[in-house]
Amino acid sequence: MLVAEWMTPDPKTVAGTTPVMEAMQHLREGGYRRLPVVHDGKLVGIVTDRDLKEATPSRATTLSVYELNYLLSKLLVKEVMKAPVITVDVGDPIEKAALLMEEHKISGLPVLADDTLAGILTITDLLRAFVTFLGLREGGTRVTVQLPDAPGVLTEVAKAGPPSNIIAVVTAGVKEGHLRELVLRVSGEDAAGFAERLAAKGMEVIDVR
Secondary structure, X not given: OEHHHOOEEOOOOEEOOOEHHXXXXXXXXXXXXXXXXXXXXXXXXXXXHHHHHHHOOOOOOOOOHHHHHHHHHHOEHHHOOEOOOOOEEOOOEHHHHXXXXXXHOOOEEEEEEOOEEEEEEEHHHHXXXXXXXXXXXXXXXXXXXXXEOOOOHHHHHHHOOOOOEEEEEEEEEEEOOOEEEEEEEEEOOOHHHHHHHHHHOOOEEEEEO
């Protein structure tokens, strides 16, 4: 699955010369948490609700309301935005986007197509993808099995599928002892018996839900 399938296309943007107060208004009205900053159609930065809040004086300030409003009216997005921006391409795999978010501790990525802003991908979009990957909306039975991390093992798991249909397979990685934990979801005829069929093949079933 690719980023293009999960992103929000044509996101709301602002220019670097947009006043901070106006950007904050866009965030409130649209329910956004971030705004890409563009110049001549090109991405030049990104500004988040946190960036904007940190740019405004605290409530402990001795400035008057009029002085505050004057200062904020002069503060521009380009003065508080983050640049350069970490991005993904529309053709990148969704897992690449997830890895970038995890590595850089961010919750949203602008998406480019031919160096032009095409969309934005957020942590919420990744959660939607995760739900789909695991087949959670399709029901069925969830089975976790622990297998040797060796070639051909997955083929044996697949052979235990019929008459049920395996609709999702996710690995939790290799653990101690060169064992790989596999989470499968099956539906259809005798889905409840899938775990028994795996056990009959000598596989260690550790959870059934």
